[in-house]
Amino acid sequence: MPLTRSIFSRLARNAILVAVVAVLLLGGVTWATLEQAMRRSLEENTATDVAGLVDIYASGGRAELLARLADRYEVEELDGRKTHYLLAESGKSLAGDIASWPSLNPATSQRGFITLPGGAAVYARTARLDENLDLLVAREYSADRAAQWRVIAVFLVAGLLVVLVVWWIARATSGSLARRVAHINALFRDPGESQLEGLQQLPAEPDEIDELAANSAGTLARQARLLRMHKHMSDNVAHEIRTPLMHLDQKLVKALAANPEPDGTGPLSQARKDIRGVAGLLDSLLDIASNEARRGDRAGLELINLSELLEQLAELYEGSFEDAGLGFQTQISPGITFEAEPMQLSRLLSNLLDNAIKYVPKGGTVTLELAPGPRIHVRDDGPGVPAEKRESIFDRFVRADKSDASGHGLGLALARAIAERHGLRLVLAESATGAHFMVEPM
Amino acid sequence: MQQAGEQPTLMAKPATDGLEILYVEDDADAARAVVELAATHGDRVSWEATGEAGLRRAGMQSFDVIILDRMLPDMEGLQIVERLRAAGLDVPVLMLSALARSENRIEGLDAGVDDYLGKPYEPEELVARVRALHRRASGQAQGAVILFGAFECHVKARTAFRSGKHIPLSPKEFELFRYFMENAGETVTREMLLRDVWKMNFDPQTNVVDVNIGRLRRKLEDGFDKPALETIWGAGYRLTRGE
Numbered sequence: 001m002p003l004t005r006s007i008f009s010r011l012a013r014n015a016i017l018v019a020v021v022a023v024l025l026l027g028g029v030t031w032a033t034l035e036q037a038m039r040r041s042l043e044e045n046t047a048t049d050v051a052g053l054v055d056i057y058a059s060g061g062r063a064e065l066l067a068r069l070a071d072r073y074e075v076e077e078l079d080g081r082k083t084h085y086l087l088a089e090s091g092k093s094l095a096g097d098i099a100s101w102p103s104l105n106p107a108t109s110q111r112g113f114i115t116l117p118g119g120a121a122v123y124a125r126t127a128r129l130d131e132n133l134d135l136l137v138a139r140e141y142s143a144d145r146a147a148q149w150r151v152i153a154v155f156l157v158a159g160l161l162v163v164l165v166v167w168w169i170a171r172a173t174s175g176s177l178a179r180r181v182a183h184i185n186a187l188f189r190d191p192g193e194s195q196l197e198g199l200q201q202l203p204a205e206p207d208e209i210d211e212l213a214a215n216s217a218g219t220l221a222r223q224a225r226l227l228r229m230h231k232h233m234s235d236n237v238a239h240e241i242r243t244p245l246m247h248l249d250q251k252l253v254k255a256l257a258a259n260p261e262p263d264g265t266g267p268l269s270q271a272r273k274d275i276r277g278v279a280g281l282l283d284s285l286l287d288i289a290s291n292e293a294r295r296g297d298r299a300g301l302e303l304i305n306l307s308e309l310l311e312q313l314a315e316l317y318e319g320s321f322e323d324a325g326l327g328f329q330t331q332i333s334p335g336i337t338f339e340a341e342p343m344q345l346s347r348l349l350s351n352l353l354d355n356a357i358k359y360v361p362k363g364g365t366v367t368l369e370l371a372p373g374p375r376i377h378v379r380d381d382g383p384g385v386p387a388e389k390r391e392s393i394f395d396r397f398v399r400a401d402k403s404d405a406s407g408h409g410l411g412l413a414l415a416r417a418i419a420e421r422h423g424l425r426l427v428l429a430e431s432a433t434g435a436h437f438m439v440e441p442m
Numbered sequence: 443m444q445q446a447g448e449q450p451t452l453m454a455k456p457a458t459d460g461l462e463i464l465y466v467e468d469d470a471d472a473a474r475a476v477v478e479l480a481a482t483h484g485d486r487v488s489w490e491a492t493g494e495a496g497l498r499r500a501g502m503q504s505f506d507v508i509i510l511d512r513m514l515p516d517m518e519g520l521q522i523v524e525r526l527r528a529a530g531l532d533v534p535v536l537m538l539s540a541l542a543r544s545e546n547r548i549e550g551l552d553a554g555v556d557d558y559l560g561k562p563y564e565p566e567e568l569v570a571r572v573r574a575l576h577r578r579a580s581g582q583a584q585g586a587v588i589l590f591g592a593f594e595c596h597v598k599a600r601t602a603f604r605s606g607k608h609i610p611l612s613p614k615e616f617e618l619f620r621y622f623m624e625n626a627g628e629t630v631t632r633e634m635l636l637r638d639v640w641k642m643n644f645d646p647q648t649n650v651v652d653v654n655i656g657r658l659r660r661k662l663e664d665g666f667d668k669p670a671l672e673t674i675w676g677a678g679y680r681l682t683r684g685e
Binding site: 231234235238239241242243245246247248249250253264275276279283286287290300312313315316317319320323341342343344346347350351354357358411 | 560614636649650653
């Protein structure tokens with residue numbers, strides 16, 4: 001359903017990502033710290049051991065050293081690290097449980113992590129006791145490693161739990177935020193009076209979204225109130241002017257009954273026609289105002305088949321074009337739908353077609369075209385409109401031809417207001433010959 | 443009052459003489475004009491000046507058509523329609539109002555009004571609309587062939603005849619002819635034609651409807667002496683018997 005990418009689901013996704021990265025990073029740091037501690041402890045251990053044996057050799061000589069080395073195998077290691085020794089002379093083993101000398105140089109007291117011929121992973125330290133007499137002390141660290149893995153495992157489980165909690169909180173929060181914002185969006189799309197009332201009341205401890213909702217609802221309510229007032233005012237104006245016009249008209253009807261004017265061109269008939277004219281003028285002005293006021297308001301719009309509406313209009317006008325000695329061509333793409341007030345759109349287009357009939361001289365051609373968009377073109381090959389007047393013909397009470405007294409000069413102003421009420425713009429496009437009216441999305 | 447329903451289906455002209463009309467209007471002059479107008483056509487109008495009184499009257503007596511004003515002192519005319527409909531009364535309602543812009547008409551139709559006419563109005567147009575409303579409401583079924591005077595309209599085959607002679611018509615012209623046959627002998631207004639034949643609810647600034655009627659008229663009258671369609675000044679057109 002969502003037409004937009006939700007900012008909240010992105011926030012939730014980012015929160016989870018940050019939690020995962022943080023857990024992994026902390027896990028890595030912990031591992032490195034434990035590793036370092038283990039190395040330091042192994043180094044100290046072996047260093048102490050080697051130092052002790054060097055002392056023994058220095059004070060007791062080779063025999064004493066061999067005896068002590070033999071004793072070492074009897075001792076149970078307290079830290080659970082198994083120790084291995086090797087005492088070699090010119091590379092030949094004198095004592096110890098290591099089969100052969102590994103790749104560590106005793107001359108430089110080299111130390112490091114190695115694997116013994118038996119396969120045990122150890123930390124070893126070498127020392128040269130005498131010319132050709134070398135000592136190697138190695139300690140296994142598998143127990144340390146196991147402990148390290150245990151810590152990491154605990155850490156990962158805890159981390160996973162944290163990520164899950166973050167995921168759950170993020171999902172719940174973003175879901176609730178998204179719902180609240182969707183609610184505000186729905187209000188803008190279709191403002192309902194009762195909902196507007198409710199949202200304007202702030203809860204006891206409002207947050208930013210409550211405030212946004214209240215402000216939006218307030219604005220929408222104010223807009224609805226203005227539209228209502230505008231409508232009320234228009235209706236009152238219409239009523240107050242049309243009622244006396246009707247009384248006047250009824251008196252004229254009575255007068256006509258007493259003094260018939262069979263051809264309908266006498267002064268009484270003319271007066272009645274003028275009354276119609278004033279009423280029409282009033283309606284056009286109020287309709288322009290109403291369409292301008294409701295620009296962007298979706299209330300009252302319905303999905304219509306625009307192609308069918310244009311076909312109907314074309315059928316209605318065909319005869320009028322022929323009678324006026326004009327060619328009339330249509331090019332209407334089928335199946336184009338649009339959200340509109342059909343009555344108003346018909347007026348817009350009939351105003352354009354009426355104009356063409358009025359201003360295009362005999363022998364001309366008028367084209368009505370509908371393309372997806374929707375884009376509607378009404379083109380003719382008549383005298384057209386000079387470039388400097390292309391905007392002003394949409395002003396109220398402006399006629400293209402000053403000598404023409406018919407109409408009020410409101411037709412195009414109303415057509416434009418209707419277009420804009422529907423999110424469309426009506427312009428007189430550039431054209432080499434004739435006039436080219438174009439209706440297209442804003 | 444309901445003779446119309448008993449007519450055979452081939453009979454196109456329903457009896458609408460002597461309609462009982464309720465008119466709710468607070469403007470006495472306006473009401474008087476309608477009462478007098480109805481009287482000249484043999485209809486009787488009961489006039490009420492407030493919405494409440496109108497609703498009461500509508501509940502007590504049966505009417506063929508109700509005409510309502512919108513801006514009444516005690517309520518909006520639309521409310522009356524809503525309350526009538528809510529009470530299960532489906533009497534055809536014509537709104538006769540100074541609020542005559544398309545916006546107002548849509549509100550009326552949405553509220554359940556059957557027809558809408560703006561003030562000031564042509565007296566003959568009001569008569570025609572009221573009669574058409576009553577005809578529609580009494581809903582006599584039309585057969586496959588509608589006969590009126592010299593005219594025949596074969597609805598299924600979409601063909602037209604005058605005195606047995608086939609008249610070639612375009613699809614839209616046939617629709618127009620059929621509409622006249624369905625309302626034979628009655629005045630049909632331009633707005634009714636626009637609404638029912640072209641499915642359009644607006645008032646074009648030029649004589650597009652007359653142009654289309656002119657074309658139909660030429661075809662219906664081609665080769666005959668007597669006129670087929672007569673113009674009713676200030677209201678619209680009427681199909682003659684053509685004999």
